[in-house]
Amino acid sequence: MPTESKRYAVGVDLGGTNIVFAVTDLKAKALCKLKMPTLAQEGSAAVIGRIAKGVEEVLVRSKVRSSQIQCLGIGSPGPLNARTGVVYDMPNLPGFHNLPLRDLVQGKTGFKSFLENDAKAAALGEKWAGAARGVENMIMLTLGTGIGGAILLKHELYAGADNSAGEFGHMVIDPDGPLCGCGRRGCLERYASATALVATARQALSGGTPSLLRKLSGGRPEAVTSLMVHQAVKRGDKLAKKLWAELVDRLGTGIANLINIFNPDCVVLGGGLMLADHDLLLPLRANVRSKAFAQPARRAKIIAAKLGEDAGVIGAAAVGISRSGKD
């Protein structure tokens, strides 16, 4: 049970479907977590009310008193301004337009609050309490629907002039490559996200290429997932292995570029594709080593994120902890 004098942080991970809450110690270690539905359709005022309720509830469950809370950190998707605490827009959350989310939550809860992009918060979570503990310079790529990115240099988040640094997914690695949603061709995201992998698999299946994926997807190419592709790779399927090798090669190019640019201590990979763990990591490490400069390639450990779906809420708490000492 927490002692009276010890101090704690609250993390809030606001998503389109769920809000996750945690109480952590000041090393971002979680004591207690809580999840509730966002119910975004009820509008921003209702969602903020639910955030305040959730915070109250997770405090009760953790047996930490309000007076022991040093800070509250919020991780939130979409473009925002971490300095002013304003959320510009939120995918899947209508009504969150130019909303002073940080101050609204601070007003409702009474806790000194901080706001950060959820991908950046997750990277901070990995540094404080996950795969990259104590690492000075790291970059993180989240390989999911798209490719999210975050940069931590000299032990701190680097956010860029408009909080939009880290768009690794939109590094062009082939000017003749496939068209990307951003309007350019050959973005890394078009090769190395779960979405891209699934799209190429579906295309090959529709084109008639024989593959175990046909069976795994019940004969419906549109039902193929990145997990199925990984399963087919493990079972030696030729098409799946080819797609996997292409993904590794393109992702290897992107990561080698980033290693030459940042000379980081560590590259952390998260997101859905990392469910493949070593089946992705091992060939990827070899590929990157063959491409990046020798010394930076030796230096940069390429590792899997550890916190999984907790990264967001732990990271949100870490955002609060790391900034509350400074403001």
Next chain:
Amino acid sequence: MPTESKRYAVGVDLGGTNIVFAVTDLKAKALCKLKMPTLAQEGSAAVIGRIAKGVEEVLVRSKVRSSQIQCLGIGSPGPLNARTGVVYDMPNLPGFHNLPLRDLVQGKTGFKSFLENDAKAAALGEKWAGAARGVENMIMLTLGTGIGGAILLKHELYAGADNSAGEFGHMVIDPDGPLCGCGRRGCLERYASATALVATARQALSGGTPSLLRKLSGGRPEAVTSLMVHQAVKRGDKLAKKLWAELVDRLGTGIANLINIFNPDCVVLGGGLMLADHDLLLPLRANVRSKAFAQPARRAKIIAAKLGEDAGVIGAAAVGISRSGKD
């Protein structure tokens, strides 16, 4: 004339051909400069002796007393460790192998000394006393024989884990592109350095393409320079304009990638190609704006370096000034 109580810095820019010295105020503004030949063939001990002599001489000329010198900064080419002050290797300077250059210079001169890579020092020079004064986040590309790079974030140099961050020239932007000296294909350097421009021009001329460049080079393709290509562009030469447009397009891809990655306030361009100034800057800005994300593209000013050949020595002084307050 400098007042007795005012404090100053010394910059030393060590090159393969010349050593440049400067005395600057603590805003890196030069009072006095001096250049002498390196005479690298005489060996490292002799070169260090000449550095000490040059420092003595530039102090005498500037009428600043030794007691007024706060620090000395050395900019040096090649791989080095800025923390330990050891130079690993120096292109064109035989005998500079694993040499504790910083401590040797400090021993000889008696001034608190600091060492930095010359490209990084030049970027710091531009920030302190050049094109990017007061800028918080900037990246610099030097478009010359190769492409040098430097990163300044939150007002400080970012060097990476092994002091090798900023290898922008070896960002692969086309996996099917021409082979690079680094062993990979399609590195930015193979498209957007002066060397690359000259190589493609020579190739086209050897292939028989008609061009004003034939006349400008006296009929000798091997005599073509990047300056000649620029002259031919200004005079409307078709081949030169095509090569120039290709260079702008590839460099635009590279810079757009970097803007998406860093979301910087400023991108500073230096090196021989920048003699073309607005003939390169104007089409490049338009190209980058069409490729990078809107907000970061609006934010990032793309500008020419200002200090020219003084960047190295001013930057070296700035390295000393910015670090002497911290150690």
